[in-house]
Amino acid sequence: MKPGVLLFNLGGPEKIGDVKPFLVNLFSDPEIIPVPFAKILQKPLAHFIASRRQKMSEGYYRAIGGGSPLLKITRAQAESLEASLKEDYPNLKTYTAMRYWKPSVKDALEEIRKDGITDLVLLPLYPQRSKATMDSSYGDFYRVMPSANSIKLHPIYEWYHHPKYIEAFTENIQREIDALPEKYKNKFHLIFSAHSLPVKWILEGDPYEKQIHETCHLMLKNLRGVQRWHLSYQSRTKYLKWLEPSTLDLFKKLSSDTDHALILVPLSFVSDHVETLYEIDILYQKEAKALGYPYVKRVESLNTQPTFIAALKDLVLNELRGAS
CATH class of the missing domain: 3.40.50.1400 (Rossmann fold)
Known part of the structure; x- marks a missing residue:
């Protein structure tokens, strides 16, 4: 062979x-x-x-x-x-x-x-x-x-359910949670941000949304200190109905809690690219700061994490x- x-x-x-x-x-x-x-x-x-x-x-x-x-x-x-x-x-x-x-x-x-x-x-x-x-x-x-x-x-x-994949992502997430300043230890929102898909595809049987939900729950079982978590979707375009809520809409919905920190998890991505480096790191950071969130961090992408x-x-x- x-x-x-x-x-x-x-x-x-x-x-x-x-x-x-x-x-x-x-x-x-x-x-x-x-x-x-x-x-x-x-x-x-x-x-x-x-x-x-x-x-x-x-x-x-x-x-x-x-x-x-x-x-x-x-x-x-x-x-x-x-x-x-x-x-x-x-x-x-x-x-x-x-x-x-x-x-x-x-x-x-x-x-x-x-x-x-x-x-x-x-x-x-x-x-x-x-x-x-x-x-x-x-x-x-x-x-x-x-x-x-x-x-x-x-x-x-x-x-998505492979134990070492779940472990790898939760290691990166837990590191950001543990690094929170003391005043945010019990005042943060953990946001899983996944790439969106047209709702039409889900209705036609695409398993993506179900597997994204299952991925979140598998990771949450291994995380410590999470009291508030959310799932949202990014990178949608116009014209079709896409999976909701969008990550930016979620920021606005939670904006009564702008004394809370935000930790963003690039859930459906295993590598850095434009959706993490521009959309999350630049666009979402700017929008979150404009809404008054004092502390916004993105969980590191998996890349070559051991x-x-x-x-x-x-x-x-x-x-x-x-x-x-």
Whole structure:
């Protein structure tokens, strides 16, 4: 056996010049912007939406240094995972594939074939399952992967309930709770902020919302000192009805408690990118301070946190040992 692990993530523009083509790729996905009766219009519509949003998105990326760090972080996660598995599988290699940017699934598969991989674990870096993330990445993979394929595939699906993933996140959350100034120890709101989804998708059977709720409850069982907690949703766009409440609306709803601290948990994200570095760290911080909250902290993203890498290692080992 010569094993490999392919880590999937969304992708992001690495420089300002990448913003529009990244947005075109994103809005060309029929799972994101469905055009069921006129597929020929998918690409022109994607270009139109990307052009409308380009300037605003470029501003976001300029505010966080000129590009997304997601590829760099995902590669670091892959390297850490590969190093953690060397004792069990000395010849194992890791690869990355981005859904809407580079390296693509096609790029990754070229490397995988060249390296002679016989068993490939598919590891989406989305703990909760949704057609917008995990299912979209798998759809992209199976469109590119030839049906006459000699590589044995080991796909991993939702893993939001994995004990080490829960442990990793609660370690980071507890560290922020423990670091609260004394006057806020019993006066803080813990806010789990997850990426929103259109309500229509949930009604059609997408399991994401249910799994987000379950993730919150699993984490709360392991946390100390939490008296007030809330779940909210971020990153929604206009026109459709999205999961509620939005994180900003929740800030306003709780604003009678502006003598309380806020601790924000980037719940559905395992890496830093524009939704954490701009939306939470800049936009939400500014809005919370304007409403009068005196102390607002975001829980650190998982990135290459050791317990998180141990969770990924455990997921991979479970697949490969089952294949042996």
